Amino acid sequence: MSEEIFKAMAQSVMDGDADQSAELARQALAAGIAPLDAINQGFVLGVNEVGRQYGAGDMFLPDLVMAGEAMKSAVAVLEPEMQRSGTQRKMLGKVVLGTVKGDIHEIGKTLVGTMLTANGFQVFDLGTDVPTPKFVEKARETNADIVGLSALLTTTMTVQRDVIESLKEAGLKDKVKVMVGGAPVTRGWAAEIGAEGYSEDAIGAVAVAKKLMGL
Numbered sequence: 126m127s128e129e130i131f132k133a134m135a136q137s138v139m140d141g142d143a144d145q146s147a148e149l150a151r152q153a154l155a156a157g158i159a160p161l162d163a164i165n166q167g168f169v170l171g172v173n174e175v176g177r178q179y180g181a182g183d184m185f186l187p188d189l190v191m192a193g194e195a196m197k198s199a200v201a202v203l204e205p206e207m208q209r210s211g212t213q214r215k216m217l218g219k220v221v222l223g224t225v226k227g228d229i230h231e232i233g234k235t236l237v238g239t240m241l242t243a244n245g246f247q248v249f250d251l252g253t254d255v256p257t258p259k260f261v262e263k264a265r266e267t268n269a270d271i272v273g274l275s276a277l278l279t280t281t282m283t284v285q286r287d288v289i290e291s292l293k294e295a296g297l298k299d300k301v302k303v304m305v306g307g308a309p310v311t312r313g314w315a316a317e318i319g320a321e322g323y324s325e326d327a328i329g330a331v332a333v334a335k336k337l338m339g340l
């Protein structure tokens with residue numbers, strides 16, 4: 126029974142069927158399946174597979190976005206139950222994430238957030254067009270381990286450097302690691318501005334975040 130529902134969960138994410146994902150999440154709860162198992166043995170497998178197929182050129186942007194939405198709708202059903210029953214997912218680290226000031230591209234950033242959340246990070250998503258001081262404030266307030274900065278424009282890439290400088294000025298740079306990404310961003314740019322992490326996609330971002338946490 127569990128095997129079947131886990132498979133159906135993964136499939137619903139791959140199909141980008143948010144209603145079906147939410148329905149399966151409700152069925153799992155009704156059947157007494159632990160919410161954490163539903164996430165880790167069901168839905169995450171779907172989102173990982175979509176990420177893999179996207180990387181291989183077998184799935185496309187809309188598939189990725191819809192898979193992210195489906196994953197979110199399932200987590201929305203499961204999360205209250207996890208909180209109620211006191212289930213703690215093993216939290217790997219805290220990530221403050223956003224698209225830098227002047228830039229409203231959100232799809233990639235949101236995917237990175239979804240993948241990090243799915244893999245056990247606690248993500249504080251500040252959204253897009255985020256003023257530089259906001260990253261610093263949130264990192265301090267949440268005692269973040271990592272700040273993730275997305276930039277999709279050559280004109281806003283430089284703001285990633287501004288955020289790193291502001292973290293330094295605030296005395297937070299020793300505590301917080303920075304990872305950067307976005308279409309124009311390269312490993313070389315990350316090194317140049319002093320970001321400890323870079324990934325070209327959301328799957329890689331999880332691996333980088335784990336590495337930054339020493340995991």
Ligand code: B12
Binds near residue numbers: 186229236237275277
């Ligand atoms: C969709 C899109 C838009 C949408 C955004 C909708 C939304 N809600 O997000 C809209 C229509 C609003 C838009 C607006 C503009 N856009 Co636009 N847009 C795109 C487009 C087609 C796709 C971006 C996208 O979502 N990709 C899919 C996601 C999954 O990929 P991604 O964002 O790269 O993210 C992945 C990785 O980069 C990485 N990643 C991303 N962030 C992070 C963060 C971290 C920490 C890590 C580790 C990894 C990581 O992981 C992600 C997941 O795999 C790109 C073209 C392209 N090929 O990138 C142009 C593009 C980025 N846009 C461009 C431009 C010029 C604009 C506008 C200035 C157009 C205009 N004249 O108004 C405005 C800018 C507005 C602003 N101030 O931000 C140019 C940028 C050129 C440049 N070099 O600067 C591009 C490259 C198109 C082009 N070829 O000219 N855009």
